[in-house]
Amino acid sequence: MTVASPNAARGVAVELIGLRRTYGTVNALDSFDLHLAPGEFVALLGPSGCGKTTALRCLAGLEDPDAGRITIGGRDVTALPTNKRDLGMVFQAYSLFPHMTARQNVEFGLEMRRQDKATRAKRAGDMLDLVGLSTQADRYAHQMSGGQQQRVALARALAISPQVLLLDEPLSALDAKVRTQLRDEIRRIQLEVGTTTLFVTHDQEEALAVADRVGVMRAGKLEQLAAPLELYARPASAFVADFIGLTNRLRGRATGDRAEILGGSVPLLPGSGSGDVEVLIRPEHIDVTPDADGNASVLSASFLGAHGRVTATTDAGEQVLVQVPSASLPDFSPGQRVRLTPRGDAALAVAL
Amino acid sequence: MPFFVYTTVFLVIPTIVVVVAAFVSEGRPTLGNVRALGNANFLTAMRQSIILSAATALIGAVVGAILAYAVSTARPDGILKRFVTSLCGVLAQFGGVALAFAFIASFGAQGMISAWLKKAGMAPSSTLWLYEWNKGVLLVYLYFQIPLMLIVFLPAVEGLRPQWREATETLGGTTWTYWRRVAMPILFPSFVGATLLLFTNAFSAYATAAALVSQAQPLVPLQIAGTFTSETVLGQANIGKAMALAMVVVVAIVMAIYTWLDKRSSKWLVR
Ligand SMILES: Nc1ncnc2c1ncn2[C@@H]1O[C@H](COP(=O)(O)OP(=O)(O)OP(=O)(O)O)[C@@H](O)[C@H]1O
Ligand SMILES: [Mg+2]
Numbered sequence: 001m002t003v004a005s006p007n008a009a010r011g012v013a014v015e016l017i018g019l020r021r022t023y024g025t026v027n028a029l030d031s032f033d034l035h036l037a038p039g040e041f042v043a044l045l046g047p048s049g050c051g052k053t054t055a056l057r058c059l060a061g062l063e064d065p066d067a068g069r070i071t072i073g074g075r076d077v078t079a080l081p082t083n084k085r086d087l088g089m090v091f092q093a094y095s096l097f098p099h100m101t102a103r104q105n106v107e108f109g110l111e112m113r114r115q116d117k118a119t120r121a122k123r124a125g126d127m128l129d130l131v132g133l134s135t136q137a138d139r140y141a142h143q144m145s146g147g148q149q150q151r152v153a154l155a156r157a158l159a160i161s162p163q164v165l166l167l168d169e170p171l172s173a174l175d176a177k178v179r180t181q182l183r184d185e186i187r188r189i190q191l192e193v194g195t196t197t198l199f200v201t202h203d204q205e206e207a208l209a210v211a212d213r214v215g216v217m218r219a220g221k222l223e224q225l226a227a228p229l230e231l232y233a234r235p236a237s238a239f240v241a242d243f244i245g246l247t248n249r250l251r252g253r254a255t256g257d258r259a260e261i262l263g264g265s266v267p268l269l270p271g272s273g274s275g276d277v278e279v280l281i282r283p284e285h286i287d288v289t290p291d292a293d294g295n296a297s298v299l300s301a302s303f304l305g306a307h308g309r310v311t312a313t314t315d316a317g318e319q320v321l322v323q324v325p326s327a328s329l330p331d332f333s334p335g336q337r338v339r340l341t342p343r344g345d346a347a348l349a350v351a352l
Numbered sequence: 353m354p355f356f357v358y359t360t361v362f363l364v365i366p367t368i369v370v371v372v373a374a375f376v377s378e379g380r381p382t383l384g385n386v387r388a389l390g391n392a393n394f395l396t397a398m399r400q401s402i403i404l405s406a407a408t409a410l411i412g413a414v415v416g417a418i419l420a421y422a423v424s425t426a427r428p429d430g431i432l433k434r435f436v437t438s439l440c441g442v443l444a445q446f447g448g449v450a451l452a453f454a455f456i457a458s459f460g461a462q463g464m465i466s467a468w469l470k471k472a473g474m475a476p477s478s479t480l481w482l483y484e485w486n487k488g489v490l491l492v493y494l495y496f497q498i499p500l501m502l503i504v505f506l507p508a509v510e511g512l513r514p515q516w517r518e519a520t521e522t523l524g525g526t527t528w529t530y531w532r533r534v535a536m537p538i539l540f541p542s543f544v545g546a547t548l549l550l551f552t553n554a555f556s557a558y559a560t561a562a563a564l565v566s567q568a569q570p571l572v573p574l575q576i577a578g579t580f581t582s583e584t585v586l587g588q589a590n591i592g593k594a595m596a597l598a599m600v601v602v603v604a605i606v607m608a609i610y611t612w613l614d615k616r617s618s619k620w621l622v623r
Binding site: 060061062081082083085086087088089091094095097098099100101108109112113140141142156157160166 | 513515516518519520521522523524525526529533534537538620621
């Protein structure tokens with residue numbers, strides 16, 4: 001298991017075991033298992049309504065699971081109320097106490113822990129420093145930008161040196177630029193303090209960029225938990241392959257550990273089906289070359305900045321996305337005949 | 353701009369009329385009207401009006417705030433909530449008078465409940481308490497004060513975000529901590545504002561008191577009305593305007609207190 005934090009020793013392990021939570025007829029969590037190594041940063045990713053928030057709130061004690069156990073640092077906390085669980089939590093937005101300044105917000109948790117005034121002031125100052133807001137200490141929430149408010153919320157959550165840090169879409173209310181900036185900062189700070197962290201998001205780029213491991217959820221279950229690269233290169237299911245990044249679904253025939261598509265052969269990932277299959281192949285795992293005797297014709301070619309994308313229709317009538325270097329985009333125009341060939345990277349095949 | 357026009361027409365002009373008239377008698381400027389306020393009758397009415405208004409404002413505010421909280425925990429689109437809020441809207445407007453008559457019909461000398469009690473041999477010695485300013489009137493006032501509080505305070509209670517409670521809990525606080533350190537301080541400015549609104553509401557209420565009290569004039573609005581309908585003494589109407597001026601002064605003092613408290617307690621509010 002990859003644990004990137006040099007301060008991981010300070011973190012504790014967290015286990016969610018067989019959690020179940022139903023709302024009426026909805027299974028928000030359905031025998032949900034998740035283990036976090038000490039100091040690990042895990043992101044939970046999944047479509048809306050798949051149970052991410054419910055999982056996080058169960059860990060926080062803000063929601064009671066109908067069944068299952070939760071341990072933090074080896075201690076069973078399933079029956080423990082939130083205020084005894086020793087957690088830091090950052091909410092989506094508007095969680096700062098509006099009648100307190102940034103500093104008072106950060107000091108709040110320390111006050112709850114009966115720390116004396118001098119210690120509190122020192123710690124609050126340090127935490128505001130850590131999130132780069134020492135100059136804003138005396139501002140109220142409404143005097144700060146959304147990004148600054150979330151920094152204060154992070155400082156407040158970390159001030160109490162919690163065993164576990166929980167973040168529920170803390171960046172989703174911010175605009176794109178602040179979002180990337182703050183997400184990298186959250187990661188930097190997490191590495192610095194070494195707190196075991198669970199980060200809920202529905203933004204895959206965010207999850208892949210910051211997490212040690214990413215858990216993909218679907219309908220209350222954990223579909224796959226793996227390091228970002230692994231998740232992308234070796235998805236365990238069609239759902240994960242579809243959900244993470246762009247994927248083409250091409251019909252082919254699988255025999256043994258290889259499948260035939262686009263007149264070529266690709267190695268298959270473990271868990272692939274056999275016989276008539278659909279092969280899930282990434283746009284960057286296909287080559288496209290102009291060829292009058294090719295097997296497809298170009299539908300469109302578009303410039304996306306660092307790279308370009310060619311959309312082609314195969315003679316079998318399947319639509320295929322292919323990633324190409326921007327520089328080669330001028331080689332392709334709509335209607336042009338091209339040859340598509342798989343590059344030979346391993347792909348997942350699902351039986352039809 | 354429309355707000356400016358509105359306040360001019362409905363607030364500034366009437367106030368100027370009252371102020372000017374208070375210092376005029378038979379076309380000539382005078383201090384006589386204001387001096388006439390010194391009589392014991394008026395001072396008693398003023399004292400009783402203030403006590404009645406303060407008492408019903410405080411009781412109404414506390415009870416109304418608790419009810420507002422109870423309502424806010426109901427399902428937001430539920431029937432209970434819609435029913436309670438619209439009922440309160442009606443009660444706050446018309447509750448007083450309707451209730452005054454309902455009270456008279458039930459507990460008055462000829463009232464239904466009084467009649468039953470009489471039959472059962474438990475007739476109270478007197479039903480006069482009903483018409484006294486610090487008993488029946490006070491009770492009936494609460495029937496519009498509490499609903500009014502509920503209506504004006506509900507938005508503030510609903511503005512409490514669940515995240516604040518949850519943040520308090522994750523930071524190690526209890527429910528009590530949440531109320532003492534978070535919810536109450538946040539609600540305080542609205543609570544004070546609403547309480548003072550209730551005060552002025554009761555202070556200026558006339559219809560309810562008029563419906564219950566027929567003989568004496570224990571409250572200022574009743575006395576003012578009395579001066580306008582009095583046939584005995586001419587020039588009484590101007591004394592009435594002086595009384596109105598006294599009421600304006602009391603309300604102005606209340607507003608000043610509010611502004612001062614608001615500045616102190618809510619420098620954190622968005623403006
Ligand atoms: N308090 C509740 N009452 C009823 N149903 C609920 C409640 N909370 C969650 N649910 C349901 O449980 C399921 C999981 O909800 P949850 O909030 O965990 O999803 P999520 O993955 O966080 O989604 P999103 O990305 O939209 O935040 C959803 O179907 C939701 O409708
Ligand atoms: Mg959610």
